[in-house]
Amino acid sequence: MAAIEILGLEKTYMVGFWRKRPKRALEPLHLTVDEGEIFGFLGPNGAGKTTTLKLLMGLVFPTAGSARILGREWTDPQIKAQIGFLPEQPYFYDYLTAHELLDYYGQLSGVSAPDRRHRIPEVLSHVGLTDVKGIQLRKFSKGMLQRVGIAQAILHNPRLVFFDEPMSGLDPLGRREVRDLMEQLKREGKTVFFSTHILSDAEALCDRVAIIHKGMLRSVGAIEELTSTVQGKVEVVWQGTNVPAGVRVLSADCHVTGDTVRGIINENQQDAAIDALRRERMRLVSITPLRTSLETYFVEKLQVRCESTSENTVGAAAGTRV
Amino acid sequence: MSARILHIAKNTFREAVRDRVLYNLIAFALLLSGAAILVSQISIDIERLVVVNLGLTAISLFGVLIAIFIGIGLVSKEIEKRTLYTVLSRPVRRWEFIVGKFFGLAGTLVVNTLFMAIGVFGALLYVAHRFSRPDAWIFVALYFIILEFLIICSLSLLFSSFSSPLLSAVFAFSLFVIGSFANDLRGFAGVAHGFTRWFATAAAYLVPNFSTLNVISAVAHQQPLGAHLILQNTLYALFYTVAAMSGAVLIFERRNLK
Ligand SMILES: Nc1ncnc2c1ncn2[C@@H]1O[C@H](COP(=O)(O)OP(=O)(O)OP(=O)(O)O)[C@@H](O)[C@H]1O
Ligand SMILES: [Mg+2]
Numbered sequence: 001m002a003a004i005e006i007l008g009l010e011k012t013y014m015v016g017f018w019r020k021r022p023k024r025a026l027e028p029l030h031l032t033v034d035e036g037e038i039f040g041f042l043g044p045n046g047a048g049k050t051t052t053l054k055l056l057m058g059l060v061f062p063t064a065g066s067a068r069i070l071g072r073e074w075t076d077p078q079i080k081a082q083i084g085f086l087p088e089q090p091y092f093y094d095y096l097t098a099h100e101l102l103d104y105y106g107q108l109s110g111v112s113a114p115d116r117r118h119r120i121p122e123v124l125s126h127v128g129l130t131d132v133k134g135i136q137l138r139k140f141s142k143g144m145l146q147r148v149g150i151a152q153a154i155l156h157n158p159r160l161v162f163f164d165e166p167m168s169g170l171d172p173l174g175r176r177e178v179r180d181l182m183e184q185l186k187r188e189g190k191t192v193f194f195s196t197h198i199l200s201d202a203e204a205l206c207d208r209v210a211i212i213h214k215g216m217l218r219s220v221g222a223i224e225e226l227t228s229t230v231q232g233k234v235e236v237v238w239q240g241t242n243v244p245a246g247v248r249v250l251s252a253d254c255h256v257t258g259d260t261v262r263g264i265i266n267e268n269q270q271d272a273a274i275d276a277l278r279r280e281r282m283r284l285v286s287i288t289p290l291r292t293s294l295e296t297y298f299v300e301k302l303q304v305r306c307e308s309t310s311e312n313t314v315g316a317a318a319g320t321r322v
Numbered sequence: 323m324s325a326r327i328l329h330i331a332k333n334t335f336r337e338a339v340r341d342r343v344l345y346n347l348i349a350f351a352l353l354l355s356g357a358a359i360l361v362s363q364i365s366i367d368i369e370r371l372v373v374v375n376l377g378l379t380a381i382s383l384f385g386v387l388i389a390i391f392i393g394i395g396l397v398s399k400e401i402e403k404r405t406l407y408t409v410l411s412r413p414v415r416r417w418e419f420i421v422g423k424f425f426g427l428a429g430t431l432v433v434n435t436l437f438m439a440i441g442v443f444g445a446l447l448y449v450a451h452r453f454s455r456p457d458a459w460i461f462v463a464l465y466f467i468i469l470e471f472l473i474i475c476s477l478s479l480l481f482s483s484f485s486s487p488l489l490s491a492v493f494a495f496s497l498f499v500i501g502s503f504a505n506d507l508r509g510f511a512g513v514a515h516g517f518t519r520w521f522a523t524a525a526a527y528l529v530p531n532f533s534t535l536n537v538i539s540a541v542a543h544q545q546p547l548g549a550h551l552i553l554q555n556t557l558y559a560l561f562y563t564v565a566a567m568s569g570a571v572l573i574f575e576r577r578n579l580k
Contacts, residue, residue: 013578057411060578077413085411091404093333095340107329108412152408 001071003160003191004033008065009055011048025051026215028065033193033208035159038186040206041195042294044302048215049195050088053164057085070160081110084158088165090149094138098129098148101137102155109156123151128177142169150178154185161185163194167201179205199294209294213302226297232267233290236274239283246276264290326414327422334426335433338392343430346384347437353380358445369449374460374542377442382467382538384438385431386498389471392430393478394490396423397570401580410579417571424479424567431471439464456544462552463541469559473530474498476566483574497529505533530562 008028014020026048033039043049054060056067058075067074070082092101099120106116124130127147132140140148146169153161166182167175182192182205196202202209203223210220219226236247240261243254247263250273254263265273270287277284338344354377361372397420400406409419439460446457477497481490500507504526511522535555537547 054579057407059407059410061576077415080411080413083411085408087404087407087411089404090408092408093337093405095337104329104333105408105412108326108409108414110413149408 001035002032002068003035003037003070004031004039004056004193005068006031006052006056006065007067009052009062009067010064011051011055011060012063024215026055027217029212029217031210031217031220033191035191036186036189037207038182038192038205039194040202040209041193041212042197042199042202042209042298043195043212044197044298046214047212049212050164051215052212053085053087053162053195056162081156082159084153084156084161086149086153086161086163086166089168090145092137092145092148092152095136097134097136098124098132098140098151101148102152105152106155111156119155119157123155126154126181127151128174143171143174146170147174150181154181158190160191160193163192165196166194167196167198175201199298203294211297211302218302223294224291227291227294233264234267234270234287235290236263236265236270236277236287237261237285238277239285240280244276244280244282246279247273250276260285324418327418327425330409330414330419330422331425331429334396334423335429338427338430343388343392344434344437346388347434347441350380350384350438351441354441354445358448362449370446371542373442373445373449375538377438377445378460378463378467378538378541381435381438381442381464382470382536385435385467385471386474388434389427389431389474390478390491390494390498392427393475394482394487394494396427396479397482397574398485398487398490401577404580406579416575420479420483420567420571420574424475427475427479428472431475432468435464435468435471454544456541456546459537459541459544459547462547463537465552466535466537466555469555470532470535472563473532473559473566476563476570477530480566480570480573483570483577498532500525501530501532502536503533504529504531531558535559 006029008030009026010028011024011026013023013025015023029052041049041052051060055062056069056074069079072079093104096104102120102123103116106120111119124132127150129144129147129151132144137145137148146166150163150166153163163182166178170178179201182194185192206223208220208222209226211218211226238261239259241256241259243256243261243263247254247265250265250269253265254261263273267289274284274287354373357376358369358373361369400409406419410416442460443453443457447453474494478490478494481493485493507522507526507529511519511526514522534551537551540547
């Protein structure tokens, strides 16, 4: 069974104070996510990721289209007990402590009192919040709120979770923990649907991704399918500080960093390059088929410049991943 | 009533308590004890009149202010701060949220009123040294005051579900003021002519009739109240509250969250 089937959901906002004019946030979207997948929903700022999630959560109403979640109509209140949702930049009742908030949310999700008692400390420690007893949420830092957001999304042990930019605001350790958490959810047979523009996270985690831009779905598939578009090129890495003439003639595109050199050459010239390096007694480190990275995909196919924020949006995907 | 409504109501109550809403009780206590001490020193026979009048009027005014100022933010603040996202993505229907909020605010006001009522009876005992039979009518006046709060809560919630807190406050407060003169407005409609008459009549019947709910001065003068007034006011307040709440739910059910 498909966990999520989006059947042509579309959204046009009316904007402007006096004279309302339509603003297309999402073109009719068709997308299916299988159960047990980690599915990445990728796109630059303003692409329509959050809009899609808000539509699925019933927070805004679609201009047209519908969806099915876990086999039921998406508006059916019963499915809500089986899904978890982390909104973008989550914000909670700041007069509550994390325990009180989770207790309240557990009640709303129909978690029994004994279950809440053991589940709340469990999820809090799971997201790395251990010493927060008695502290009101108004005193939480941004990253701590993000962690509370993840905790409330998995509190009731949902079969399907929706995360809107789960890594945002987290320190490197936190990101790592969230990544592990998503992998654990997958191992438990849960489905994870998350939006991001941090491409390295998507590459590391996702079974499949969808790429959306300006409200339009551009492609769906496994990362390898989207990125294996450079045919017949390999990347050769060796130790040294110079490029031997024998390699240079292969019209290699080489970069020297420290005592390693990376060169990109045609696959059929691979042997010639190895011979040239041997003659110069240079130590070969690796030869790998070249793939475009998701970043290259973004920059070239979408013709967008992904803003390089402190979250290392672009840098993390580091040039040519091999 | 579904358990979820109860949980939402409890959380709303908790929010009011933590936002120190009940601190108004201190102001009320100071006002009432000051007045009681003052009248017990200067006058001979009107102590009871002053304490009941002042006490009940203060209960009503304090409560109306609380109802409006919390009520207008109940929904719009949650939309603005996006605290609603993680509530409505749970098995909570939108109408349950609105109804829960309503009961939370109403509960806050009932608790607040109970404390104040204890204060009024205390002050009464202080100035009159004993209770008399007509003092029982004070309970009816308090009951009517709570009915008034229910109407105002529902109206504030209604405004809160579609407009900004500032506008909601203006609407709710104007309705409170006009509604307090509803009987005068009806009288005026009876003697006016043409369009004015038509308009005044429509307005007089649309605004909540708070004048009929206000029996403070009758109770202070120890006049008895009829049973049919109690029944009539109860039905009126219930009808008005349910109508306003239905409007709030209808609007909120269709709303796109920010
Ligand atoms: N409430 C709204 N009213 C009008 N336009 C909106 C509203 N919400 C979103 N939009 C528009 O819809 C488009 C998609 O926005 P959305 O928030 O879905 O983007 P996103 O992919 O989540 O971006 P980001 O990565 O920055 O979070 C944007 O052009 C935005 O301006
Ligand atoms: Mg977004």
